[in-house]
Structures are given as C-alpha cells and as structure tokens.
Amino acid sequence: MKFLAILILLLNILSAQNNIGIDSLQNNTGIKNNLSELRTELDDIFNDPNFSNAFWGVSIQSLKTGETFYKLNPDKLFKPASLIKLFTSSNALLLLGSRYQYRTEFFIDGNISNGILNGNLFIIGSGDPTIMIEDTFEHWLDSLNHKGIFSIKGNIIIDDRNFRQDKYGAGWLAEYMEDWFAPTTGAFCLNKNAIEIKIEPTKIHQSAQISFNTEFIENYEVINHVITSTKNSAVEVKINRIGNNIIDLIGKIPVTTEPYSVYIPVNNASQYFLNSFYEFLLDEGVEITGNAVKLDEYDKNYDFNNTIPLFTHKSEQLTKIVSEINKKSDNLLAEQLLKTIGFEIYGYGSTSNGIKAVKELKQGMGINPNNFIMADGSGLSSYNLLTPKQVVNLLAYMYRSSEFDSFYKSLAIAGYDGTLLDRMKGTKAENNFRGKSSFLENTRGLAGYIKSADGEPLALALIVNNFLVPSQLANYIQDKVCNRLANFTRN
Secondary structure (H helix, E strand, C coil), X not given: CHHHHHHHHHHHHHHHHHCCCCCCCCCCCCCCCCHHHHHHHHHHHHCCHHHCCCEEEEEEEECCCCCEEEEECCCCCXXXXXXXXXXXXXXXXXXXXXXXXXXXXXXXXXXXXXCEEECCEEEXXXXXXXXXXXXXHHHHHHHHHHCCCCEECCCEEEECCCECXXXXXXXXXXHHHHCCCCCCECCCCCHHHEEEEEEECCCCCCECEEEECCCCCCCCEEEEEEEEECCCCCCEEEEEEECCCEEEEEEEEECCCCCEEEEEECCCHHHHHHHHHHHHHHHCCCEECCCEEEHHHHCCCCCHHHCEEEEEEECCCHHHHHHHHHHHCCHHHHHHHXXXXXXXXXXXXXXXXXXXXXXXXXXXXXXXXXXXXXXXCCCCCCCCEECHHHXXXXXXXXXXXXXXXXXXXXXXXXXXXXXXXXXXXCCCCCCCCEEEEEEECCEEEEEEEEECCCCCEEEEEEEEECCCCCHHHHHHHHHHHHHHHHXXXXX
16 A cells, blocks of 8 residues: 555656646746735745645845845755755856866976986876866877877876865765765866776676776775676666775676666775876886885975976866856766865865855855855765855855856756756746756755746745655756746736
C-alpha cells in the first residue's frame, strides 16, 4: 500500500508537470492583473498542502519602482544550497572584474643549451580551475618546445603555498567523500580535480573492463565488482569508498552499452597535478633526470630572485568561468573562485579570506553581514544561511552595477540552457526568466530576473526548506509563480 501511494503521488506530479503549458501554467490572458489579485493568487500557490510541514521564503521586487510585489518570510534564514553561488560569482565580478584571468607562471633556474634545460622547472599555482590534461598540458609542452626545451636535467617543482588546500568544505556531509561534485580545492586544479574511471562491458556475466583518464591515480586501490549484464538491463554503478584510498565499484553494465564513466574526487590536488604533468612530459618523450617535487619539500626558503621567467599561462576571462558556475552550477569553479577572491584581496587563497571579502562588500548592498552565514562558495555546506530578501538585495544591486551585463548573461535561461533547460517550457517565463536554481536534501531554491507582460523588470527569490515530497513538486510551484509574474500587467 505504501508503494502504491508513493507511485500515485509521483504520477500526479508528472501529470501536473506535463500540463504546465496547458492549464495552471498556461499563458492565461484572462487573469485579473492588479497587484492585490496577484498577491492573493501567490498566497494560494504557496499554501499548497503538500508543503504544509515545510517553510517557504519569498521576496519579489520591482526593479523599476523598488516596490515589493510579494513577500513571505522574507527576513527569515533559509538554507540556500546553490543560491550561494550568486554571491560568489557576483562578488568576484565586482572585486576582480569581468576580464580577470588566472595566471600560472613558469620559471627556470638554469640555462637552455642544445634543447636541454640545465636546471629546474618551477610552476607557481594561481588556483586556475580550468586546467585540463588534453588541452592545457599539450599547450604547455608546445610552449616548452618553443623555448627550446626538449629535455630537463633537473626537477619539476610546483609552488602551491599561495592557496590553502582543503579536502572538504566546512559543513559538507561525510557522504560527499565519494562524490565528484565535492572536489578538493587549492593552488592547483586538474580535470576538475576528479579522476575519470571508464567502465566498458566485456562478455555477459564477466567483469567489466575499467581504465583511467590519467596514469597517476594517487594511492587509490580500485576494486572492480562491476559485471557485464544482458542487453535489456540498465546501467547500475555505485561507488563505495572504504577508508580514504580504497574505491569499490559495484554494479552492472549491459553488454551493448557504450563505455560509461564515473568520477571520484582526488585526495591531494597538488600532488595529482604534479605527478600527472610529470608523467605527461615523460610520455611525450621529454627526458627528465630529476623528480616531481613540491617546493616545500625541495627548499622552503628558496629565493625566486634566482629564477628566470619562462612563460605565463592565462585562463579564459572571468566572464566565461562565472557563466559555467551559474548556468551549470559547477561546485569546483565556485569554491576556487571564492579562494581566488581571498588571494587577490588579502594575499592568501583561503575560503575564510574569500568570505571576509564578500561580507565586507555586502554592507554596500543593504545586507547585514551579521545576519548572514556563508561557509563555502558553492552551497554544499549545511552551515550556509541567508534570507530571500538578501538574495533580492543582491540582484537589485547587480542590476545597477557596471558588471550587470556579465552577471546577467551568466545566468541560466528558462527552457533554454543550464540547469533550467527543461523548466518553464511553453510558458511566458520561457526564455524570459534568467537565474539560478538550487537543490540539496529537503531544499529547493530559485532566484533571478524576469520581466512582466509590461516589460517591467522584477527580481525574485523563492526558497523552500524541510519539504518531504519529491523535489519536482517544488519546481512546479516555482515555475508556476514565474509564469504568473511573466503574465502580470498593471494595465
């Protein structure tokens, strides 16, 4: 009976979603459009009995007049989940500028003769989260060759001292240990600090074949319990982490399925980067007589005045990185960016320094930093707390800032891209609402900008905590509100 009741509830939710563009989310031209009628309708929407044991927080404001369209617990604290990325990304644009680029610097301490570097190659990490093995390493090899270096009589040495390396953020759940979306952060990032494990079917009832995207997989031991199953079965792969270094893959993969990938976060980002680059150079035929070492291990008091600049690798501009954060809700980019704010403002890349800089800027946004808890840059932390009104204050501040264009373009477009690709389709909110969605256990949020039928710009934040129904129903209510706002007219 319990299973039947759950099934019926899910079917009802799916039915409601499928009819969004037809009934309750329909572009209804017969709606009464004065503000009091709108508020009454929104009251009815948020009084949905499915959320009787949950808490809604809502703030909707006109950016044209400053008028509050609607509010519900606007000054109560809520867990925001990924809405915290709006604070990380917007403050990065304001403090660093949309044209900011990460700079990974290369130095040598010897001469180059006959294709040989007679000395060490140094790499200073800047926290660049966009470095990839296939693209970036190949570009660096070309740069070394262009400088006349084909062999190295010395060590590969990295300097990661400008950033704090953290395995987990404050308030992250222990179960995130085995999840790719909760990566290690620090001065060096490679392939989003995740190791790809590719799983390929073999013969039915036999073990699947596994391979890795890099030769260096730290000190992990991977146990393969994935079996090749019949063609009509589904892919089912689960990652179990035993202690810190043992990964147990359990499940099945159909014999006719294309290779399937899972990802695990690395334990030591700097070491993963260093060893991967060292192995890459060897594989590409670069002879290296020395070792792969961190500067602290080589010489803590090394004087860089004795080195010679070789070249500098620059990342894409911040506008592209912020777009990845807000459209795709990329946790690694958000965490790295918060540390980068700390590094650029206070000289050391730590989460606490980044938060300190963000809180100082909030005062100019009408946000009391003492009534706001920011524990990380991505929203994974259960410690984060903010109010819907604070989110709308941020959106209103950005609307009038010189960085609004970059910020606005970074947001997901309803029914078109990012995390909002499949939402609000067939309604007036489609391709109108731009914003950020958020999701954690028992938490769902939506915040951003929308224009009414009159073209009046609105900022909104809709957050619900502590619900027990499927999250699709929370999405449905948020989308319904957005469509109602898109149809609103004062005339």
